Amino acid sequence: MVRYELVGLDLADIRFAVSPLNELVLSLRAWRDPGRYPLHLRWMHALEEVRGSLDGAMLLALTNARLWTPDFLNPRPYSPLTRIDDELADLADTDPAVVRRDLEAVHGGPLPDPLRGPAPRVLSRIIDALTGYWRLCFEPHWPRMRALLEGDVTFRGRQIAQHGLATMFSELSSRVRLVGNAVEVELRSKLDYTTTTTGGLTLVPTLWTTHASTPISADEPPMILYSARGVATLWEPQPLQAPRALSGLLGATRAGLLVQLGTPASSTELAARLGVTTTAVNQHLRALRTGGLLVSARHGRAVLYRRSDLGDLLAGVG
Structure with missing residues (x-):
């Protein structure tokens, strides 16, 4: 379990944000284990013809059998309007020591071949692979994805205004709850830490989790990723309407x-x-x-x- 203690003004510093980079990286879970993401099979089938032109070995190396992804690839966003180009530019400035630490945290033992070598070179290849993946597989669909995510943020804000924080947290996921001044997140993994939310807690809707997830490391900024509302309708064809x-x-x-x-x-x-x-x-x-x-x-x-x-x-x- 991960436990975020809301201290002082942090009670009022709960924000929602959307991260294109988070969505891009977390979608690799569906590449590794498509059976867990049946709602996205229509999208995945549509991408089969372009996947051969991507650095698939690198992209698959960014997840493990538990579907963890490195913390440095899941940054805390600060706005519902975050841009992928800005996130990729920030990613390029990541400390090589952090890159190495987070990759080892995901894989435990020896790193997969694409992740071996000097950290700056590995990071450059990661960014190239993610950029290609974004251009071919995400960019054409991002307006549709973003609209669903932003709609969820609007809904949660209205929920807080009408019913309060405790109700909002409980409806993010059956595994999230507000207990006193602490937010508890039950995870399927063995992660177990408690930390205070210095600087606030960011809630991030995503298309790629069935319950809720958090950073692997307690040293990362407090963040909860939760399943956005309406994912089941995301890939349904939209009827054209006109007078x-x-x-x-x-x-x-x-x-x-x-x-x-x-x-x-x-x-x-x-x-x-x-x-x-x-x-x-x-x-x-x-x-x-x-x-x-x-x-x-x-x-x-x-x-x-x-x-x-x-x-x-x-x-x-x-």
């Missing part, structure tokens, strides 16, 4: 895309949302853009589409 008149004019699919594209999105993201191929979505997007209803702009590696002024008028929002 009947607009559907009659453009067709149901193009009308639905026009309605959705008040917020910029890429064809890959839209395909993931709708459960169709990127090629099919691109055909509709090109037709809408040719008709002057969409505009597009490159954003990093992706092309984002959004409604034009004419598209706004046609969708009834102009």
